[in-house]
Amino acid sequence: MSESKSDSLNWILGAALLLIAAFVLGAIVMSNSQAYNPPAGDDVATDVNVDNTAPTIQVSLGNSTTPGVQSNNFDSSGITINTGRDAETQVRVGITVSDLNGVADFRNIKWQFSKSGSTCNSEADMNAVTDGSNSGKHTCFYDENVSGILSSTGASDYGGLSDGTTAGTPTTTAQYYVTTLNLPSYIGSTDASGQYPVDTWTLTATVTDGNGSTDSATVSAEVNTSSEVAFEKTFTFPESIALNAETTVSQNVEHGFEAISNANNSIEVSSSSDFTCDVSGGFARANLRHGLNNTGYSTADASKAITSASVDTDLNLGYRNSAAIVNKNLYWNIRIDDDSVN
Numbered sequence: 001m002s003e004s005k006s007d008s009l010n011w012i013l014g015a016a017l018l019l020i021a022a023f024v025l026g027a028i029v030m031s032n033s034q035a036y037n038p039p040a041g042d043d044v045a046t047d048v049n050v051d052n053t054a055p056t057i058q059v060s061l062g063n064s065t066t067p068g069v070q071s072n073n074f075d076s077s078g079i080t081i082n083t084g085r086d087a088e089t090q091v092r093v094g095i096t097v098s099d100l101n102g103v104a105d106f107r108n109i110k111w112q113f114s115k116s117g118s119t120c121n122s123e124a125d126m127n128a129v130t131d132g133s134n135s136g137k138h139t140c141f142y143d144e145n146v147s148g149i150l151s152s153t154g155a156s157d158y159g160g161l162s163d164g165t166t167a168g169t170p171t172t173t174a175q176y177y178v179t180t181l182n183l184p185s186y187i188g189s190t191d192a193s194g195q196y197p198v199d200t201w202t203l204t205a206t207v208t209d210g211n212g213s214t215d216s217a218t219v220s221a222e223v224n225t226s227s228e229v230a231f232e233k234t235f236t237f238p239e240s241i242a243l244n245a246e247t248t249v250s251q252n253v254e255h256g257f258e259a260i261s262n263a264n265n266s267i268e269v270s271s272s273s274d275f276t277c278d279v280s281g282g283f284a285r286a287n288l289r290h291g292l293n294n295t296g297y298s299t300a301d302a303s304k305a306i307t308s309a310s311v312d313t314d315l316n317l318g319y320r321n322s323a324a325i326v327n328k329n330l331y332w333n334i335r336i337d338d339d340s341v342n
Contacts, residue, residue, distance in 0.1 A: 052212035053100040059111070060094040060207040061219050067176035070094055078191055078222035079201075083261040085118035085230070088182040097207045098174040106142035111205040113181060115188050115196060115223075119132070126148065129322065138321045139188050141181060147216065186320035189262045190227040195319050221223025231256060235335060236271060246297035246335035254294070258327040259317040266317070267330065268310040287335040297333040 059181045062073035074091070082089045093113070105289050108293045114120035121141035128136040168176030190196045206216040259265055269290060276282035289300040290313055304311065313330055318325050 004107040006072055014150045022308055027256045032278050035209040052105075052209070053214060055097060055099040055106065055209045056213050057098075057109075057205055057207040057215045057217045058096040059203060059217040060092075061113075061203045061221055064092055064094060065178055067094070067178050068096060068242065070096065072219055072221075074221035078224040079183065080224050081185055081187060081189070081226040083185055083226050083228035085185070085258070085260050085325075087185040087260070089185075089187075091181050091183065092178050093181050093203060093205075094176075094178045095205050095249045096174065096176050099209055101175055101209065103170055105209045105211075106207060107210050109141075109205065111142040112143070113201060113203045115139040115190065115201050115250055116199040117196075127299040131279055132173045133188075133319075135324055137184050138186055141183075143179070153263070160198055183223070184323065185226070185260060186319075186322060187223055188319075191221045191224045193263075194223070194225045195264065197264065217295060219271065223262070225263045226261045227265055229267070231261045237332075240296055241334070243336055243337050244338045247333040248296045249294050250342060251333075252294055252296075253332040254328055255330045255332060256318060257330065258325060259320050261318060264317065264319050267313045267315040269306060269313055270308060271306045272308060283334060283336055287337065289333055291331050291333075292328075294331045295333075297335050300333055 058070055060070040060072050062071040064073075073095070079091060081087075095109065096113065097103075097106060097109060107133040110122050115134075118134045118139035119125050120142055122214065123142050123144065125135075125139045126137060126142040128328060129139075133139075168178075170176070188195050188199075190199045190201060200220050202215060202218055202220045204218045206214055208214045213280060232255065234256055237247065237251070237253055241247065243253070250264050254293050257265075257267060271285045271288075274282055274285050274289065285308075288296060288306045289302070290306075291300050304313070315328055315330050317326055317328055
């Protein structure tokens with residue numbers, strides 16, 4: 001009987017201890033799993049960092065009007081400039097920009113086409129009207145987009161890119177455009193015979209993304225010298241010049257020459273024969289003299305008489321550095337001998 005009670009008490013005690021252990025273990029688990037309430041003012045970090053991929057850019061200088069077609073047409077031949085006071089030569093700037101973060105990440109695209117050694121940092125530099133050797137469109141072309149641009153839907157939001165910009169079909173990560181660059185006839189020439197033979201022209205394009213990462217690309221080309229001068233092909237002396245007489249200051253012919261290209265033109269003259277008059281007679285070509293100043297025949301430089309060989313007139317027009325007209329005059333005078341009328 002006593003042994004049975006002892007065994008029962010042992011089981012009851014063991015069970016109680018087991019319950020107490022289970023309660024303690026449960027309390028520990030509940031305490032460790034209780035939600036954490038941060039103190040007032042503490043922030044819980046919820047940001048997720050996504051790596052930025054820098055944008056890339058490609059650039060071309062050529063003739064293509066198709067966006068995305070990168071072709072450089074002037075690598076070896078240079079750019080031939082059309083002549084004429086207001087003439088322009090069109091070339092195309094092609095740009096492809098891409099960004100693995102998407103086209104919405106583009107923030108700015110700018111390009112400049114400039115002669116080495118020139119100041120070309122803004123549109124103000126490009127539009128300068130000073131007739132200097134390194135100013136305006138003689139040496140600088142610039143275009144900067146100052147706001148967000150381009151969308152994956154192809155919306156025409158170009159925020160400052162030049163008029164005439166043609167957008168290509170965009171993708172989610174790339175955009176293309178072509179813009180026309182109008183080069184004036186007075187643009188600085190950089191070929192071997194040009195105004196700046198040791199310089200070259202370089203097109204530089206830069207893209208910037210929303211993270212401030214950038215990429216740039218360049219392509220270079222020479223601008224060729226194109227030579228042409230505008231002048232009247234004929235001129236008329238006064239009809240009332242007596243025999244054995246010569247022109248005076250008031251009777252000389254003022255003959256204008258205008259530079260309409262980007263060359264430094266000099267004027268040479270010659271005649272293959274003597275001259276004939278409209279009514280009758282004529283005069284020897286040696287009796288026709290030219291000079292830079294309006295003087296009478298008797299005081300004109302005799303070495304400037306017309307011959308069958310080309311004679312330099314010393315009329316150096318110089319280079320055009322702006323849209324301003326560049327012209328100079330040559331003065332002609334003659335002598336009519338006694339035997340000039342037949």
